Amino acid sequence: MKLDSNRIYIDIIFRCYAELNDFLADKWKYKSFVLKLRTPVFVSEAIATLGIPLSEIDLILVNGNPAERWHKLENGDYISVYPTFETFDISSLKTTYKEALRKTRFIADAHLGKLTKYLRMLGFDTLYRNDFGDEEIINISLRENRIILTRDKMLLNSKRITHGYYIRAIHKHNQLIEIVNKFDLKSQFKPFTRCMTCNALLVPKTRDQVTDLVDKDTLTCFNEFYYCATCNKVYWKGSHFKRMKSLISDIAGMKK
Numbered sequence: 001m002k003l004d005s006n007r008i009y010i011d012i013i014f015r016c017y018a019e020l021n022d023f024l025a026d027k028w029k030y031k032s033f034v035l036k037l038r039t040p041v042f043v044s045e046a047i048a049t050l051g052i053p054l055s056e057i058d059l060i061l062v063n064g065n066p067a068e069r070w071h072k073l074e075n076g077d078y079i080s081v082y083p084t085f086e087t088f089d090i091s092s093l094k095t096t097y098k099e100a101l102r103k104t105r106f107i108a109d110a111h112l113g114k115l116t117k118y119l120r121m122l123g124f125d126t127l128y129r130n131d132f133g134d135e136e137i138i139n140i141s142l143r144e145n146r147i148i149l150t151r152d153k154m155l156l157n158s159k160r161i162t163h164g165y166y167i168r169a170i171h172k173h174n175q176l177i178e179i180v181n182k183f184d185l186k187s188q189f190k191p192f193t194r195c196m197t198c199n200a201l202l203v204p205k206t207r208d209q210v211t212d213l214v215d216k217d218t219l220t221c222f223n224e225f226y227y228c229a230t231c232n233k234v235y236w237k238g239s240h241f242k243r244m245k246s247l248i249s250d251i252a253g254m255k256k
């Protein structure tokens, strides 16, 4: 780092825990390290220099004491940063409690179209449009209590976000497994209750009720149908269903 001799710099020691290390440069991972930062510097600014989105963080300790994000740092301060949904119990130390979401609902960014379909397949209310802008995503998330899912670290840097998650996996199956584990969703699966195309709830229909919407062969082979009134689409338990069902049992049977 190039230092400006007219400014006052202080040494701040950092230690980031668990999956927060995913955001760090290799030289900083899983150990304490020192950065010189220009004063005045607040906790949130110091952490921003590391590249960790604030929405990923549940607890910040400065010299062992819980600190708010606007806490002003002094030379030699030791910052410990803990992720959200960490497995060890830090609830007694938390300074800010986020309101628990009664129902797990998501809004996915423009790059997560395939993951969106899978989440809907498992019954999770997931909003998605490939033309949602960042501000729109944040506004909807706050208004409708939806967790933002994204692969864009910059999006999660907004201080307005209360519930957001940066997805590490690249492949859609791995992304789904990551989300199911992260938010402990296994007990909430309701497969084939939601339209994969538009997110609306499906309504069970008999064969007679869908004769105009499904081809003759399908009508002959199947007798249970599920209808989306929003996009006029009919689902039935064909070969696609079997593939999806085996994926769901694989996920449901996974050890965390």
Ligand SMILES: [Zn+2]
Pocket (backbone or CB within 6 Å): 195, 196, 197, 198, 199, 200, 228, 229, 230, 231, 232, 233
């Ligand atoms: Zn639909």
